[in-house]
Amino acid sequence: MKTAIVHSEQPVLLVGGGALPEGALNPLLARTGPRVAADGGARALLRAGVTPDAVIGDMDSLTAEDAARIPQERYHRIDEQDSTDFDKCLRNISAPLVLGAGFLGARIDHQLAAMTVLCQRADRRCILVGEDDVVALAPPRLALDLWPGCRVSLFPMAPIRAAGTGLRWPLEGLDFAPHDRVGTSNEAAAAHVEISVPAPHMLVILPPEALDALERGLLTAPDAWPARA
CATH class of the missing domain: 3.40.50.10240 (Thiamin pyrophosphokinase, catalytic domain)
Structure with a gap:
């Protein structure tokens, strides 16, 4: 390697x-x-x-x-x-x-x-x-300590589903795709937000003030995506 x-x-x-x-x-x-x-x-x-x-x-x-x-x-x-x-x-x-x-x-x-x-x-x-933004690829599970009303935009880079808690608009049951449904302009409804995705296809976009929360979320995410072959 x-x-x-x-x-x-x-x-x-x-x-x-x-x-x-x-x-x-x-x-x-x-x-x-x-x-x-x-x-x-x-x-x-x-x-x-x-x-x-x-x-x-x-x-x-x-x-x-x-x-x-x-x-x-x-x-x-x-x-x-x-x-x-x-x-x-x-x-x-x-x-x-x-x-x-x-x-x-x-x-x-x-x-x-x-x-x-x-x-x-x-x-x-x-x-x-x-x-104006901080952007990261969502790991399989991401926990974010934000504030109510904080912008939480999700943008799919390929067809994907997602699950989440603490968001104003639920993610469950929705089919996201870059050419169809996207998840921009969602927002935190609580101080703690969790997002789960089954594949490395979802971008998380937050305001710059949320950099600390996103950094902590990525560093403490319990698992990560494997390297490409």
Whole structure:
């Protein structure tokens, strides 16, 4: 089995090349260990005063000036073009949790590609953090300590059913599919919400204020999806 490039017992910050408001990385830097850049995401880390512990990707987005500020041994070039830099990074990080910044916002095609990778790498627990949302793939069982009225959107990436407690609108008996019924704009009806799904096809989308709850939920989920063969 291939050895991952980055190993950590702490959550890892992964930064992409998408839009990041000034100061957006500061709260994430405070809660993570290693900092990894997906190719051009190194620029945002350098702007924040942080030298990436690793840069992974096809290296087509880094300027020569930025590249010169990072030790050469921290570069891990993967030239194949059949996957995104986010995928190249996520499959090469072994950690209890990855917080991904710079993958939401600006371009919808990049966002959709990133969310597809969440499903493809279902064994890697990852939260995409944006200005307006935090997004993760639901594990088989997910418990969230939220607040009544908190937005809890569920978006299926393939046909799937789900079960849940603590939500304003029940999930049981509904057939979800990306081309048909989706579960956006549901909300917490209680302080404790639980969601169960039978396959790695459901995204959970919460407001940024719920990042702590989503992080705890993923880290304490009793089981996770197996790696793809």
